[in-house]
Amino acid sequence: MPPLTNQPSDRVVPETNAGFSAITAESALSEALNVLRKRKWVLIIAAILGILYGVYQAATQPIVYVATGRIQVAKPNGQASLGVATGNLTGSLQSEDLETEVLIISSESLMLSVAQEMNLANNPDFMGSGPYRNINDPIVRAAVIGKLSNAFKVASIPRTQMIRITVTANKAQLAADLVNHLINAYQQRSFESRFASTQRVSQWLQGQLDDLKQQVEASQEQLMDLQKKIGVLGLGADASKPVTTQVTAAVEALSTAAIAAKVQRILAESRYRVLASSDPALMESNLQASGAGQESELSKLRDDAAQTKAQIAQSSVSLGPKNPQILALQAHLREVDREIKTEETRMVTEAKQALVAAQANEAQTEGALEDQKNQSYRLRDDLVEYTLRQRDYETNRALYEALLAKLRSASVQAGLDALEIDVVDPAFKPIGPTMTPRSSILSRDLILSLVFGIMLAFALESLDTGIRSVSEVEHITQLPSLSIIPRVRRMQSDGSGSATVAQTNIGVLATSKSQFSEAFRSLRTALLLATTGHPPKFILITSSTPSEGKTTVSTNLAAILAQRETRVLLIDADLRRPNVHHRFGLNGRVGLSTVLSGGATLEEAVKNVPEVPNLDVLCSGPVPPFPTEMLSSESMKNLLQECGELYTHVVIDSPPILSVTDAVILAHYADAIVMVVRHGKSSRNVVRRARDLMVRSGAPVTGVVLNSVDINAPEYHGYYGYSGYSYSNIDSESWESNGRENERNNKGGQA
Template sequence: MGPQSAQTPSHTGGASETTPPAFSTATTDTTLSETLITLRKRKRILLVFVLLGLIYGIYRAETQPRIYEAFGRIQVRSGSSNEFRVSAVPGMASDSGQRMLTEVAILQSDSLMLSVAREMDLANNPDFLGGNAPSTRASIDDPDVRQRTIHQLLGGLRIAQVQKTELIRISFQSLSPKLASDIVNKIISAYIQRSYETRFSSSQKVSTWLSGQLDDLKQQVQASQEQMLDVQRRLGILGFDPNHSQITASLEQLSTASNDAHIVRIMAESRYRMLSGMDPNTIEGSLEASGAAPSQLNALRAQLATARATLAQMESDLGPNHPQAKAQKAQIAALSTEINTEQQRLVLQAKENFLAARTNQEETAAALEKEKSDAYKLRDDLVEYTIRQREFESSRHLYESLLERLRTAGIEAGLESLEIDVVDPALLPATPTLKPKSTVVLTYLFMGLVAGVMLSFLLESLDTGLRSVAEVESIIELPSLAIIPRFRRSTAEVPGQSTTARNIISLAQPKSQFAEAFRSLRTALLLSSAGHPPKYILLTSATPSEGKTTASTNLATILAQGDARVLLIDADLRRPTVHQRFGLTSKIGLSTLLAGATTLEAAIQKIPEVPNLDVLVSGPMPPFPTEMLSSEAMRQLLDHAGEIYTHIVIDSPPVLSVTDAVLLARQADAVVLVIRHGKSNKHVVRRARDLLLRSGAPVTGILLNAVDVSSPDYYGYYGYSGYSSAGADAETWQSRTDSRSTGDSGEVKR
């Protein structure tokens, strides 16, 4: 393909390498300026709703009915019956604020309204019904009539508590001043009557209930008293005092005696066991140590010792067989026998004392247990007596209390009606109550404005069209290359003007905003790739009728106004329109060239108005357009054209309609997605962008077409409308292109 092959990476399978990075915008927050832009965009809706609110407000101000309002005041106070009030639980009286709210709710109750409507026959009152008397007499007992009458009565009624007081203000609005005052007075009267009847009935119910309770309590008091007397009889005393009971004193004495007997038994047992188990020679010493009564044992032992000493002297002096010695031995034997007898007597005496002490302890403990049993039985009787006495006192106290309250219930029933006082009865109002006309008009004017604003933002949220650069960039995530303003061609034909000059606006009006916008597009495209401007430029759209043919013809014309040679190819083989814009024949074109019936040089057509612009029209419609555009012949055609021309602009079919644009986009250096302002759907455009990016097409950016530059969204974009560049001639443009300048008077703001 020559030296240009490096500039067509799509031809070598590298189209994805030149794909620009994903573009995103951070301007997504709703700001005050965006809100004002939305309101300016929907200014017609705002004006319509404001005008409707103004007209309706004037109508309501002029036709508002002459309504009379009568009011009265009543005082709802605690009353003198509070000190006699029957209250099941003392201290449970309701708070004053809650009580007043309750009374206000009672004044608005359906039952009270029904009684007022029934007594005043409001269902058949023409003044109450707005001057329209029923043809047949209506009955308030009819559910529909009752509901309608009560609803209408509550609609004109206003009841409110006067703050920080016990006063309630009752007012009613009606077309008749007399009816308004009569209804207020009747409501007050019915409320007082209801209050008296309700409280009297309540007190009567309490009295009836108390009378039944008193009969039961009286029987309980009598039964409790009889049970208490039975216990007193069983105790055998009246007015029993447990602090001075004989049984209690005996119990204390027996307890002391039992303790003493226990100690004596322990001491006797200890003495017995000591004497029975010790050495007989030491018994006398143990008795003295224990403090027992002295015995003859020591004296006998002294005599025995003396006798033995005497015997020893005699035996040494007289001999053992001397009669005196033998007599002394007999005396010693007698003393030994007497000592043994005395020892046995002491042990036997200790044992007898021990047995006696033990018997005494046992008998004393038995007596104590018996006394305790009697005391326990007495305690049980005393407990039962106390319980019966308390039951009797409680029943008697409750009976006396209820009897006293029963006597006060009748008095309270007569005092309750005094709690409600009429402070101000309702009088006939002198003048009707009318709202200021200015207030009515301003109210409905404001309501119309609010409704218009709400509808404007609702329509804005439901609008799926792409209408602003910021919205397009944030949703499509691609940069905007240029904004093409809406242009209406004049239907009047200028004599001698060619078809090209008439259809190509950039030729017909080179100093217009339309032409300047395409110069901005030209600048953006030529500076979109670093190192070299794009050679193959493809323009497509998501759906038909978005202006891609207009964009491609005008872009090719602007590119050809310099020294660059430009070829415009109409690749829309299904609905071609390029030849119509230039007034060319379509007998020979792209289809015949791809079919091999002609050559490129024979198929191209010159444009006299733009010498550097050649056009390759679509030619006859082929049976298989997609196969022809994806063929090897198409690739060779583009390679051959790239060697001849500086730029090749391709007008392709819509992306979502057929696959032709996706196939051609892979062979382009720059793909421009044309979006028609207010027509393109954001979801459809996003789908087209995704198809192009997934196919590896080098999507350079978007072109927003047919923009109303007077719209608030684009205020300031074409602020230079009074100034048009006259220096965008071929020489100046060529010099700027060669120097790769980044400045252009029509460059789009990103």
């Protein structure tokens, strides 16, 4: 046999991530039905309570009377009657408007109005007998309005303009009166609300009219002041045209005069410059060349001087220079020359004075033109302000007149704008009381109780962390389910009292034709086929926590394996809480701890089971002080090698995985590891933690055994049953209880 530290080459470690990832799960509907079947007592109790409560409600329901009234509500047609165009002349209300009216009818203000009108606070049929109640008291008012609101039910009738008003009361006449008074209060409120709204609008309009009146008067006064300032008569739109025409004509006349003065100044300046800069002898010719002058006195004097000079020249030849006639001519010439000079001086002075006068005329004319222009500009600004104030005055006056007309027609319009409320069906006194049928009450309460029961069943299922199905344990551990060990209800006995301790505690020895035995045969087949090449020799049975049935599985599996032509050894490796020797009724003084400590050999410690000749049991022996060190020792390795040579299969019952590390140590010696999970007891998180611990340690976990399963549960319905064929039942729980009793009986004999 090869060393146990080296795993066999043909050993197959199950793939935890991919091997069983495609497990077929039940549909959501079938799972829900399984939950309901499993929690059927919750549904039954809920249904019984619902029926009882329905019977109580049907027996104690009060006698009430129901009265109903119907009204039709339409839009006002007042605008149409005044000739004002509207978008909707038919008077129909939209659905939103109708729902608004429903809320108005159900409002506390209308309820208070009905309560005050009918004095419901002191009505014994409504509030019951008692002392006088004041409706103005907030507590009394709240109580009356609350009870009245609960009594009324107001709703619009679909696809119509009608509203149904229903009330429930203790008296028939009171029910009818409540509906009719509410309809009357609603009609009165419709008129009063429109009138009050119109009054508020009228008051606001009156305040606006007073303000507009003051604005019109102020605008008119400002307009009249401007008229006086600019000289405008009247208030018409063309009142300012004469002033504008007069100012425009004055500006045009002054502009023409300014141009003429400028031309005159240019001519005078030209004459003066010609006279001032010319040679005196050429002054007259320059004036004629420039066109600045005409024939003047200077020309005449120059002609006279020329003639005198000619006469002197002629006379000097014939008369001589001293001739008196010549002297007279010379004196005349001198006088003419003096007059010429005088005339030249006069002409220059006269041209200069004409220039000064033309300049002064030009300056005065241009000054007058500028003054007239500035006056025109000021007049233009005044006219613009006048136009604006005139427009403001006209606008204020038109708005004032329009608001005044609205105010005068507001009182008439108030009545025309009220809603048209037509009482289609007034409420009449009910003939008899209205009571809910008992069948309806029972059906309603039964349905509600069943719904609550279903919710409670699923809540309890979600809070239950125990593993209860094969698919659930395979999904959590990602390991295959090797077998399902049933929990049968009754123990079959032959009545002779000759059954041994082993037959009492080991279920597969009590009967071979039970569901319990078949489950272990299935487990045996699954383990023999779990490894490739040869069946597993060392089989380790463990669990996550104590009390999950690993000892029951290991003892019954060993007995089933020994029923074949093989030799099987069952080792009780739980050195802390041994229990195997109690199941077989053996003495546990000598066992595994004795062999490992060297106190006995394997042949001396092994005990044969008479009921199963091929089965030997190695009990745990005395509890050692250090079990973990003993199981991980070299002696344990050698012992298992020796057992492997002598036996076909070695079944090891180990401690729980999460309690101590013994199971992890023993897992390295095993060819196949079986995790036992107790149905309904093992927690999901605990099982997942144990599985992760074994996988991370490299242990060859073969699969999971779901133990103590109620095969009559909904999720296992028909799992073992076949039509016309079944096994007898043996209570495995009684086997375990008998085993514990034998343990107590044999406790005194243990070393």
